[in-house]
Amino acid sequence: MAAKDSVREESHTVGSNQLIVLKGGAGKPLLVLHEELGYPGWMKWNEALSERRTLVTPLYPGFGRTPLADWIMNIRDLASFIARFVREQNLAPIDAIGFSLGGWVAAEMAANEPGLFSKLVLVAPAGIRPPEGEIKDLFTVPALIYLRASVRDFASSPEFSALYDGGTSPEQYEAFEDARAETARLAWQPYMFNPSLPHLLEGTANNPTLLVWGRDDCIVPISASHAYQKSMKNARTLVLDGCGHRPEVEKSQQFIEQVRNFLG
Amino acid sequence: MHIMWFTERQYHYDPEVEPERSALLESQILRNRSFFGLPNSNFDAAQGSKLLNEYLDEKIYSEDLGFDGLMLNEHHGTPFCLGSVMDVEAAVLAKATKRAKIVLLGNPVPTVANALRLAEELAMIDLISKGRLVPGWVRGAGSEQLANNANPAYNREYFEEGVDFIIKAWTTPGPFRFEGKHFHFRFVNPWVLPMQKPHPPIWIPGLISPDTVVWCAKKRFPYIALATKLEPTVEMWNIYTAAAAREGYQAGPENFGYLQPVFVSDNQQRAEELGKRFLYGGAFAHFARPEWMFPPGYNSKEATRRLARLPVAANLPGKPIHEGGGNETDDELEEIRRGVYARYEESKRELQMIAGTPDYVIPRLRKVLEVLRPGIFSFWLDGPVGYKDRIKCLEMLSKDVMPAMREIGKELGLVDPFQRAPGSIALAAGRQPDSVAHAEALASQL
Numbered sequence A: 001m002a003a004k005d006s007v008r009e010e011s012h013t014v015g016s017n018q019l020i021v022l023k024g025g026a027g028k029p030l031l032v033l034h035e036e037l038g039y040p041g042w043m044k045w046n047e048a049l050s051e052r053r054t055l056v057t058p059l060y061p062g063f064g065r066t067p068l069a070d071w072i073m074n075i076r077d078l079a080s081f082i083a084r085f086v087r088e089q090n091l092a093p094i095d096a097i098g099f100s101l102g103g104w105v106a107a108e109m110a111a112n113e114p115g116l117f118s119k120l121v122l123v124a125p126a127g128i129r130p131p132e133g134e135i136k137d138l139f140t141v142p143a144l145i146y147l148r149a150s151v152r153d154f155a156s157s158p159e160f161s162a163l164y165d166g167g168t169s170p171e172q173y174e175a176f177e178d179a180r181a182e183t184a185r186l187a188w189q190p191y192m193f194n195p196s197l198p199h200l201l202e203g204t205a206n207n208p209t210l211l212v213w214g215r216d217d218c219i220v221p222i223s224a225s226h227a228y229q230k231s232m233k234n235a236r237t238l239v240l241d242g243c244g245h246r247p248e249v250e251k252s253q254q255f256i257e258q259v260r261n262f263l264g
Numbered sequence B: 001m002h003i004m005w006f007t008e009r010q011y012h013y014d015p016e017v018e019p020e021r022s023a024l025l026e027s028q029i030l031r032n033r034s035f036f037g038l039p040n041s042n043f044d045a046a047q048g049s050k051l052l053n054e055y056l057d058e059k060i061y062s063e064d065l066g067f068d069g070l071m072l073n074e075h076h077g078t079p080f081c082l083g084s085v086m087d088v089e090a091a092v093l094a095k096a097t098k099r100a101k102i103v104l105l106g107n108p109v110p111t112v113a114n115a116l117r118l119a120e121e122l123a124m125i126d127l128i129s130k131g132r133l134v135p136g137w138v139r140g141a142g143s144e145q146l147a148n149n150a151n152p153a154y155n156r157e158y159f160e161e162g163v164d165f166i167i168k169a170w171t172t173p174g175p176f177r178f179e180g181k182h183f184h185f186r187f188v189n190p191w192v193l194p195m196q197k198p199h200p201p202i203w204i205p206g207l208i209s210p211d212t213v214v215w216c217a218k219k220r221f222p223y224i225a226l227a228t229k230l231e232p233t234v235e236m237w238n239i240y241t242a243a244a245a246r247e248g249y250q251a252g253p254e255n256f257g258y259l260q261p262v263f264v265s266d267n268q269q270r271a272e273e274l275g276k277r278f279l280y281g282g283a284f285a286h287f288a289r290p291e292w293m294f295p296p297g298y299n300s301k302e303a304t305r306r307l308a309r310l311p312v313a314a315n316l317p318g319k320p321i322h323e324g325g326g327n328e329t330d331d332e333l334e335e336i337r338r339g340v341y342a343r344y345e346e347s348k349r350e351l352q353m354i355a356g357t358p359d360y361v362i363p364r365l366r367k368v369l370e371v372l373r374p375g376i377f378s379f380w381l382d383g384p385v386g387y388k389d390r391i392k393c394l395e396m397l398s399k400d401v402m403p404a405m406r407e408i409g410k411e412l413g414l415v416d417p418f419q420r421a422p423g424s425i426a427l428a429a430g431r432q433p434d435s436v437a438h439a440e441a442l443a444s445q446l
Helices: A044-049 A075-088 A101-112 A143-149 A160-166 A170-187 A197-204 A223-231 A252-263 B019-032 B045-064 B086-096 B115-128 B142-147 B152-171 B210-219 B230-246 B268-286 B301-308 B330-349 B358-372 B387-412 B439-443
Strands: A008-014 A017-025 A028-033 A053-059 A094-099 A117-123 A209-214 A235-240 B002-006 B069-072 B101-108 B133-138 B176-179 B184-188 B204-206 B223-226 B256-264 B354-356 B376-380
Touching (some): A017 A075, A028 A101, A044 A252, A075 A170, A094 A101, A101 A117, A101 A197, A117 A252, A143 A170, A170 B152, A170 B301, A197 A223, A209 A223, A209 A252, A223 A235, B002 B101, B002 B387, B019 B268, B045 B086, B069 B086, B069 B376, B086 B101, B086 B115, B115 B152, B133 B152, B133 B204, B142 B152, B152 B176, B152 B184, B204 B210, B210 B223, B223 B230, B230 B358, B230 B439, B256 B268, B256 B358, B268 B330, B268 B354, B354 B358, B358 B387, B358 B439
Parallel strands (some): A028 A053, A028 A094, A117 A209, A209 A235, B002 B069, B101 B133, B204 B223, B223 B256, B256 B354
Antiparallel strands (some): A008 A017
16 A cells, blocks of 8 residues: 555644644654645655655644644744644654745754754755845745746656646635745745844754755755755755756655665 | 715826827736736836826816815826825825815725824824815735735734724824734824814725625725625625624615716717726726735635636636736737727626716716615726816716716715714614615616
8 A cells, every 4th residue: 555545634732723734654753844835745755755754744724724823923933833743742853854934944943942853854945045046936926836936847847747736726726825825924024034044053953954955946046055054064965956946856766865865 | 975086097198199108008018917017117207297297186176176075095016006105195185175075095004014104194184184084994905915015914904903003093192002913002192183083084995895894884984885896786785784783773875985987078989989998908807917916815715715716817726827928919919908998898888887978977877876875976087088088077077967966866865974974873683774775776777
C-alpha cells in the first residue's frame, strides 16, 4: 500500500484552538511546514520520505481546514502556536522541513527555541529580506498565476499538474482564497519577511540545516539564501540548476536523495 | 426628496475635440482590461488640472441650479476618478458654496491609516461649510487596498472599528485613550469638532452587500445604492427593512438613496450618443481586474463561495488567465470595444442608463422612484463628455427634470433624512414592518 493511502487526519487541541494535522508514513516523525498557498497534496517526495518517516503536517489555522485563530496575527505567533503543538505532543527534538512560508515558520521556531529541532531542511524559505530582488507578491495576482510562477517551466514539470489537484475547481479556489487571506493576516507588511529574523537566528539557531534553493527561483530570490547562510552557522546550501521555487517537484529525485542523505 | 448629482471625475479627453488622445487612452484601458493599474505615465498634469477645475466649477454652479446636494467619492490609482483625496475637493466646495449639502460617499476608512486625522479633516469641512457636511464611509474597492497598502484581510474590521472611533472622537469629551484591535491613540482630544451635533448625519453607499446593509440598519444610517440593478436593490431594501424591524423601527424612504446614471439633451439621438459614453473604457466592468477587485480576505467567505462558481470570468477558477494582454491587434481591440458598447442596449432596457430628452427621461425616473421609493436621489453623469455638454445637461436637469421629480417625490411621500430622522418611527416588537420598496412596480410598462 502506498503511504499516500495511509494519510490520516487528526484533530488536536492546542490551548483554546483546534489544529488539524495530517499524518502519513511510518517511523521517526518529520514535521512538515506547508507553504503560503496551503497544503499542495501528497507528492512523490512525500511518498519517498514517508517510507522511513512519519510525516506530520499541521494545517495552519485560517488556511481552510483548521479554523481561524483570531489572535494569530503574524508569523511569530503562528510559529509559537506550532511550537506549542510540538512540545505538547512530546515531539521535540524533531526534524523538520519547511517550504517557502513554512520555511519561515520553521526559522522563527528555531530562532525562538532551537531545542525544538534536530535537523532542519528549509526549502526556499521566505522570512529574510533578499539582499537583491524582491519576494514575488502573492496578493496582486490570481493564485494560479502565482502557482505557475513558482516553477521554472510548468509545462516540463511532470508533477506540476498534480499540485493542488490541478488547482482549478471551485473548492480549490475557495481553499486558495482562505490561504491567501490568512497569509495576508500574517505577512502583509513587511511582505513575507521579518527584519529581526536574521539577527535572532544568528544568536540562537545552531541546528544542522540544509537550505535548498532553485537557481531560477522567481518567488524568493536566491540572494536570500546568502542571508540565511550568513545567519545560520551550521547551514549548508544546496542550489539546484534549472529549477524554480519548488525543488521538491521540479527536481524531485535529486531533492529526495539529498534530503534523505542529510536527515540520515 | 433630497436631489443631488455625482460624477466620478474621470480623467479623459473630449472625443469631439481631441479624438486621437481620447481613443488612445481608451485603447490602453481596454488592453489593460482595467482602469486601475494603468501606468501613470499616461497622466498629463495640465489635463488633470483643467479637468479638476472644471469639475469643481460644475459642482459650484449646480448649487445655483437648485441641486440639494453635491456628491463626491474617492478612488486611488486610476483614471476612473480624479478625486483621490475627496476631502480636498470638499474643502473647496465648503468655502465656495452656501447652501447645498456636501455629501461624501464615502471616505474609505480602511485605507486611511490615521482615523483621527480623518475625523479632524471632516470636522474642519463641517465648520467651513457651516454645518453642511454629510460624511459617509466605504470599505473601499479591492484595488484601493492595494493602492494604499491596507491589509484587505482586515478590511471589514478596520472599517467598523474606524467608523466607531471617528464618531467617538467627535462625541466623547477628550482627552481619552483609545485601544482598539487595529487603531490605537493615546491622546484623543481633537480641538476642532464638527458644527452639527451630536455629529454630522452619516450616509453609507454600497453595491450589493447584505452585510453592509444590515450594519447600516443597525446604525440607522441611510443606505445609498450605487446604480445597482432594480431587482437586487429591492432585495437590499427588504433586508434593511427586516433588520430595522429587529432594531425596533420602521424603515422609510428616509433610510434609502439611489444613484442613477442619466444623460439629458434636447435631442434624443444626441442624448443617447453622450449617454453611451458612460461605457467608455469598459466602465464598471473594467474598473479593475478580478485579482485586484478581490484581494485576499477582502470578500466574505460566502462572497468567495459565490465567486468561485460564477459561470464566466477571467482569472477565476477554471477560467482563462489574463496576465495583462496588451498584444491585441487593432481588429481584436475593436472587437473588444464593440463588445463594451453593445452593452448599451441592455443598460437602456434595464434602466441602468437613462439617456434622452426630458420627455423620455421623466417617465423612466418615475418608474425607478415608484419601485425603490428613495428619499435621497442622485443623478450620475459620466464618461468623456465635454464641459459644455455636461453643463447643458445639468441645466436641463435643473429646469426640465427636477421640478417633475419633486412633484413625483411629493406624490409618493418620499421624505428625506432631513425631513424625518432615519429610525425615528418606532415599530413594536414582533410586528411585521411595511415594505418600503414597491416590487410590483417593476413590471409596469413604459
